[in-house]
Amino acid sequence: MVVASPCASCKLLRRRCAKDCIFAPYFPPDNPHKFAIVHKVFGASNVSKMLQEIPVQQRGDAVSSLVFEANARLRDPVYGCVGAISYLQNQVSQLQMQLAVAQAEILCFQMQQQDPQQNLPIITTQQMMTPDDKSLLLSTNNFDYSLQQQYLNFGSTGNIVMQDPPKIESLWT
Known part of the structure; x- marks a missing residue:
């Protein structure tokens, strides 16, 4: 008799994983951190309700979106994605x-x-910029550095789970 391992959500919630568990197809037992982060941000009950309201063929994309948003919310609780x-x-x-x-x-x-x-004079980029442009460029460069540290290293910490790559779809289809 082969006993199947409970899904990551049932494992974390310490409950028996039913055959019709809504979480099992999307939170496999070998990736418990994926559900842990989603559960921490949204709660298991809310995720279950969301998944039940979505057609089965769209649930995988919904779970990927939830994982991405949960990662973003852990990194930046105010603004998230x-x-x-x-x-x-x-x-x-x-x-x-x-470029311009x-x-x-x-x-x-x-x-x-x-x-x-x-004998046209050679105009450099610095000469083309107004003083307001230069101050804006300096302030945005300082702002960019702090944001760059936050968002370009988005998945580099140990408690962040990398989600499945997004599927390219049109919003109008």
Whole structure:
């Protein structure tokens, strides 16, 4: 007679794992930390209710989302995932600004090479920036460093569980 090991949730909650346990397919016994973090943030009862309200084919994605949000909430209890998203959006806008400045510099150099007789002055990035841009750049660089430590090393601590890779889906399908 083969006795199946209880799922991670039943193991943590110290209960008998039924055949129709809602947690068993998503929280295997070999990965107890995954359920422990979700349970700590959301509670087993709430997770069970959420999973029962979701169609079976979408439950795996829901569990991945819960694990990701639980990890984010443990790292940043106030903002959770929104803090990471805001940081990345800020980084994208800064990189877009840097790209625009670099493209402007390239255009200036190309214009100088096309007509070297005009003796156009060479404009550097620092000269193109206003004092407000420079102070904003300095303040965001300091802000970025602290956020970078928090979000780029997102899964590096021992108590954080890495979730399954996200599936690419459209919100409109």
